[in-house]
Amino acid sequence: KAGVTQTPRYLIKTRGQQVTLSCSPISGHRSVSWYQQTPGQGLQFLFEYFSETQRNKGNFPGRFSGRQFSNSRSEMNVSTLELGDSALYLCASSLQYPTGELFFGEGSRLTVL
Amino acid sequence: QQQVKQSPQSLIVQKGGIPIINCAYENTAFDYFPWYQQFPGKGPALLIAIRPDVSEKKEGRFTISFNKSAKQFSLHIMDSQPGDSATYFCAASRDNNDMRFGAGTRLTVKP
Numbered sequence: 001k002a003g004v005t006q007t008p009r010y011l012i013k014t015r016g017q018q019v020t021l022s023c024s025p026i027s028g029h030r031s032v033s034w035y036q037q038t039p040g041q042g043l044q045f046l047f048e049y050f051s052e053t054q055r056n057k058g059n060f061p062g063r064f065s066g067r068q069f070s071n072s073r074s075e076m077n078v079s080t081l082e083l084g085d086s087a088l089y090l091c092a093s094s095l096q097y098p099t100g101e102l103f104f105g106e107g108s109r110l111t112v113l
Numbered sequence: 114q115q116q117v118k119q120s121p122q123s124l125i126v127q128k129g130g131i132p133i134i135n136c137a138y139e140n141t142a143f144d145y146f147p148w149y150q151q152f153p154g155k156g157p158a159l160l161i162a163i164r165p166d167v168s169e170k171k172e173g174r175f176t177i178s179f180n181k182s183a184k185q186f187s188l189h190i191m192d193s194q195p196g197d198s199a200t201y202f203c204a205a206s207r208d209n210n211d212m213r214f215g216a217g218t219r220l221t222v223k224p
Contacts, residue, residue: 004156033212042119043157043202043214056211090156098208101147104156 002027004093004105012111018079021108025072025093031055032074033102034066037088046089049074050097078110086112116140117205119215126193127223134188134218136203141184143205143213148177148188151200151217160201161188193222 005024013019025032034046045058049068066076072093078085088109092102118137126132138146147162163170163177163186170177174191190197203215 035214042216043204045211045213048211058211092156101159101162102157102212104149104158106154106156 004091004103006089006091006105006108008108009106010109010111012113013081014113015081015083017081018077019081019110020075020077021089021091021110023074023076023091023093023105025074025091026103029093029095029103030072031094031097032068032072033092033094034074034076035090035092036060037090037107038086043090046076048097055097081112083112086110116213117203117215119203119218121218122216123219123221125221125223128194130193130222132190132193132197132220132222134201134203134220135185136187136205136215137183137185138205138213139184140205140207140213142207144208145206146177146179146186147204147212148175149202149204149214151202157202190220193220195222195224198222 007022031050033048036044047066048056052068063079068074088107090107092104116139124132148160149157150160151157161172161175165181176189179186198221200217200219202217204212206212
């Protein structure tokens with residue numbers, strides 16, 4: 001069974017640009033969560049989607065947005081990139097909502113120059 | 114936003130030692146407490162989890178101890194091995210929603 005797939009794995013952007021990250025959950029999983037991982041802040045919750053609806057949102061500015069498609073695949077977008085947005089963005093899927101067991105992808109490492 | 118405090122930040126033990134990682138939480142509504150293990154270049158993976166109706170849970174060499182009155186829980190790794198070297202995260206959630214993670218502990222097990 002394939003795990004959570006995130007693309008791209010690495011990307012470099014400049015300040016002011018926007019970026020879209022993609023996440024394909026484990027087959028059959030319907031909930032997708034996004035986290036930002038940085039050395040100083042650890043894992044910070046961004047948002048969670050289930051049945052194409054955002055169920056929870058963390059404390060991030062409106063520049064961070066996401067969506068989920070009918071096949072449970074999810075995308076997150078960051079607009080007007082800032083240097084501080086450099087991080088590993090992790091997607092996690094779970095079988096249903098709500099659920100505690102998260103299955104993480106390997107992440108998309110974003111560097112903002 | 115940090116509702117789960119984890120310590121220490123880093124830990125070095127010899128092979129066979131018993132590293133202990135501690136976490137404290139604030140929200141008494143939390144009812145699910147997992148530990149995740151992350152190797153470099155990989156995403157975190159669920160290691161073991163506990164609910165507040167028990168005080169201890171063992172899975173292989175990994176044990177969670179839970180103290181509800183103190184709002185603390187800890188991870189013990191028995192007979193640690195170099196392959197256990199990784200970053201460990203504690204977490205907590207309420208009704209399985211909105212998982213809050215600790216800052217992580219980088220464990221090094223020396224041969």
